[in-house]
Amino acid sequence: MSGIDHEAMMRIALEEAVRSVQEGNSGVGSIIVRDGEVIARGRNLVETEHDVTAHAETVALREAGAALGTVDLSGCTLYTTYEPCPMCCTAILLAGITDVVIGARPAPEERRWPAYTIEWLIDALGMSPMMNVHSGVLAKECAEVRP
Numbered sequence: 001m002s003g004i005d006h007e008a009m010m011r012i013a014l015e016e017a018v019r020s021v022q023e024g025n026s027g028v029g030s031i032i033v034r035d036g037e038v039i040a041r042g043r044n045l046v047e048t049e050h051d052v053t054a055h056a057e058t059v060a061l062r063e064a065g066a067a068l069g070t071v072d073l074s075g076c077t078l079y080t081t082y083e084p085c086p087m088c089c090t091a092i093l094l095a096g097i098t099d100v101v102i103g104a105r106p107a108p109e110e111r112r113w114p115a116y117t118i119e120w121l122i123d124a125l126g127m128s129p130m131m132n133v134h135s136g137v138l139a140k141e142c143a144e145v146r147p
Contacts, residue, residue, distance in 0.1 A: 003036070004033070004036055004077070006079075006101055007137060007138055009031060009033055009038070009077075010079050010103055010137045010138045010142070012038060012079070013029040013030055013031045013056075013079045013080060013081050013103070014029060014103070014141060014142065014145060015029065016031065016041050016042060016056065016081075017044075017056070017081045017082075017142070017145040017146065020043035020044040020045070020056065021145060023043075023045075024047050024048055025044040025045055025046055025047045025048055026044045026046065026047075026146060027044070027081070027145040028043065028056040028080065028082045028145075028146060029041075029080070029145075030042045030056040030059070030060040030078060030080040030081070031060060031078070031079050032060050032061070032076050032077070032097075033076065033077045034077075039067050039076070040060045040062075040063035040064035040067055041060060041063060042056045042057060042058070042059030042062075044059075045059060053087065055084075055085065055087070055088050056080060056081070057078060057088035057091065057092060058087070058088055058091050060078065060080075061078075061091055061095050064076065064095075065095075071094075071095060072095070072096050073096050074096035074098060075098055076095075076096075076097055076098060076099075077097070077098065077100070077101060078097045078100050078101070079103075079137075080100070080103065081103040081104065081138075081145060082102070082104050082105070082106075082143075082146050083104070083105040083117070083135070084100070084102075084118055085112070085113075086113065086116060086121055089118050089121050092131075093122065093125070093130075096130075097131065098130075098131065098132065099132045099133075100132070100133050100134070101137055102118070102133065102136070102137070103135075103136075103138050103142025104139045104140075104146065105139075118133055119133055
């Protein structure tokens with residue numbers, strides 16, 4: 001992860017979040033980066049696709065798998081404008097993503113699952129050594145996009 005401009009990458013994810021809002025969805029955007037290159041983009045499509053699984057992270061994972069011709073995304077970094085939910089976190093783990101960079105997080109009183117954080121889930125599953133989580137990158141900008 002050294003040498004990568006996290007803010008520049010998060011700004012690309014923010015572009016996806018803005019598109020998501022413009023299309024009538026919740027404003028979350030994600031990208032997947034490998035060797036400093038964006039290999040996939042995703043934005044929340046839940047409302048427009050009528051698909052509860054079409055979160056920004058899962059859309060990006062599908063795009064990355066198609067682009068690389070594999071479901072093994074080890075060595076890749078996922079940037080997301082908002083903390084991934086438990087479904088997305090599990091998919092990220094299954095894909096073997098090495099690093100997750102998060103923009104904003106919900107305030108404790110806004111959490112749908114009160115005890116949940118991405119760190120809590122990966123720790124509960126014994127996966128902490130396999131994934132690095134970094135948060136707070138452009139947090140204010142990311143929080144402002146998500147209605």
